[in-house]
Amino acid sequence: MTFIEELQWRGLLHDKMPGVEEHMAAGMVTGYVGFDPTAASLGIGNLVPIMLLVHLQRHGHKPIAVVGGATGMVGDPSGKSSERNLLSIDQLRHNEAGVKMQLEKFLDFSDTQNSAVLVNNFDWMKDYSFLDFLREVGKHLTINYMLAKDSVKNRLDTGMSFTEFSYQLLQGYDFYHLYKNHGCTLQMGGSDQWGNMTSGTELIRRMAAGETWCITNPLVTKSDGSKFGKSESGNVWLDRSMTSPYKFYQFWLNVTDEEAARFIRVYTLLGKEEIEALEAEHILTPHLRILQKRLSQEVTTLVHSSADYQQAIEASNLLFGNGTTEQLKTMNEELLLAVMDGVPQVEVAQDLLLNVDIVDVLSANTGNSIFPSKGEARKMLQGGGVSINKQKIDEAHKLQASDLLNGKYILAQKGKKNYYLIKAN
Numbered sequence: 001m002t003f004i005e006e007l008q009w010r011g012l013l014h015d016k017m018p019g020v021e022e023h024m025a026a027g028m029v030t031g032y033v034g035f036d037p038t039a040a041s042l043g044i045g046n047l048v049p050i051m052l053l054v055h056l057q058r059h060g061h062k063p064i065a066v067v068g069g070a071t072g073m074v075g076d077p078s079g080k081s082s083e084r085n086l087l088s089i090d091q092l093r094h095n096e097a098g099v100k101m102q103l104e105k106f107l108d109f110s111d112t113q114n115s116a117v118l119v120n121n122f123d124w125m126k127d128y129s130f131l132d133f134l135r136e137v138g139k140h141l142t143i144n145y146m147l148a149k150d151s152v153k154n155r156l157d158t159g160m161s162f163t164e165f166s167y168q169l170l171q172g173y174d175f176y177h178l179y180k181n182h183g184c185t186l187q188m189g190g191s192d193q194w195g196n197m198t199s200g201t202e203l204i205r206r207m208a209a210g211e212t213w214c215i216t217n218p219l220v221t222k223s224d225g226s227k228f229g230k231s232e233s234g235n236v237w238l239d240r241s242m243t244s245p246y247k248f249y250q251f252w253l254n255v256t257d258e259e260a261a262r263f264i265r266v267y268t269l270l271g272k273e274e275i276e277a278l279e280a281e282h283i284l285t286p287h288l289r290i291l292q293k294r295l296s297q298e299v300t301t302l303v304h305s306s307a308d309y310q311q312a313i314e315a316s317n318l319l320f321g322n323g324t325t326e327q328l329k330t331m332n333e334e335l336l337l338a339v340m341d342g343v344p345q346v347e348v349a350q351d352l353l354l355n356v357d358i359v360d361v362l363s364a365n366t367g368n369s370i371f372p373s374k375g376e377a378r379k380m381l382q383g384g385g386v387s388i389n390k391q392k393i394d395e396a397h398k399l400q401a402s403d404l405l406n407g408k409y410i411l412a413q414k415g416k417k418n419y420y421l422i423k424a425n
Contacts, residue, residue: 031186041239069122175200
């Protein structure tokens with residue numbers, strides 16, 4: 001299977017320039033993807049072009065990941081209905097460091113013929129004067145050519161600054177620079193980048209009489225049809241401090257059957273035969289959610305680690321299965337709070353929490369008490385419907401300092417599904 005054929009069956013190919021298959025069949029090709037540091041982390045939308053680079057390298061070609069320290073200062077207008085807010089230089093440098101660290105996790109940078117390369121376009125743009133850039137680069141693309149791009153046409157009614165209008169020139173020059181200095185002849189990216197990418201091929205043709213190619217992937221969208229972009233709300237981040245490994249795992253576990261069948265091709269390295277076998281098994285027993293479980297395992301392990309995946313499994317079992325008090329007590333605070341995200345929290349002064357009547361604790365008038373009255377709390381305690389840290393308790397129970405999880409939390413459970421996190425303050 002060739003690189004292009006692999007992209008096709010995985011649903012990773014949206015568009016390609018004619019002749020790219022023949023070009024790649026002739027020998028090792030160097031290809032690149034750019035990532036602007038417009039946020040401190042990449043998201044799962046960015047993970048799609050990252051997978052393009054991963055597959056490119058696995059097929060014996062050479063990948064280049066470009067961190068857009070320069071283009072990030074301008075802001076890509078593609079897919080945007082309004083002007084981006086420009087980030088400060090300090091914020092951009094901070095974001096660059098995070099993006100670099102994430103990219104290094106997915107590609108092989110060891111000293112081999114097709115080892116990956118990581119570069120920053122700020123390095124070749126920082127000393128380029130505005131006048132020199134206009135004279136040497138800007139003269140090669142006409143206004144008519146640039147206006148014909150969808151990223152520009154779609155903004156003509158609402159307006160676009162010269163800053164954003166110039167973005168396609170900057171991205172086009174990136175391709176030219178990589179072509180001249182790294183022998184790069186292929187650019188890849190999301191389908192919304194086609195206009196910027198072809199500007200690069202046009203610059204290379206005009207400035208160096210060279211021939212280059214572009215490949216785009218389909219954009220991954222949320223259930224409402226909007227894309228997973230770094231400046232969009234509801235994004236799923238690759239940085240564990242922005243989306244915890246547990247939440248990350250839960251995202252993949254809770255996708256629909258249709259999404260799971262698509263995502264397992266896009267976001268994992270499982271082979272065609274294994275994926276088709278999983279799909280067949282899923283069709284026979286859809287209630288077991290085989291695709292979702294394998295998808296969440298593969299992607300959580302790829303982005304985070306097998307240990308994070310195992311912790312996520314144990315945390316899920318703790319809430320929705322037969323978890324134990326011992327398991328709960330070994331959970332660190334980061335994971336505990338991630339698991340309990342969305343669970344009502346009740347703050348109680350420590351002197352009103354420990355060694356006092358449990359009925360008073362459960363019905364404490366904090367504005368968000370677990371039970372609205374002592375009578376209701378007592379009734380459910382007598383019926384065996386209350387658990388503390390996964391153990392059923394009765395009216396006689398008194399909380400001790402040893403019950404505090406991470407020295408400050410108590411997990412209370414009312415009935416089978418109603419959880420509350422009590423925090424000692």
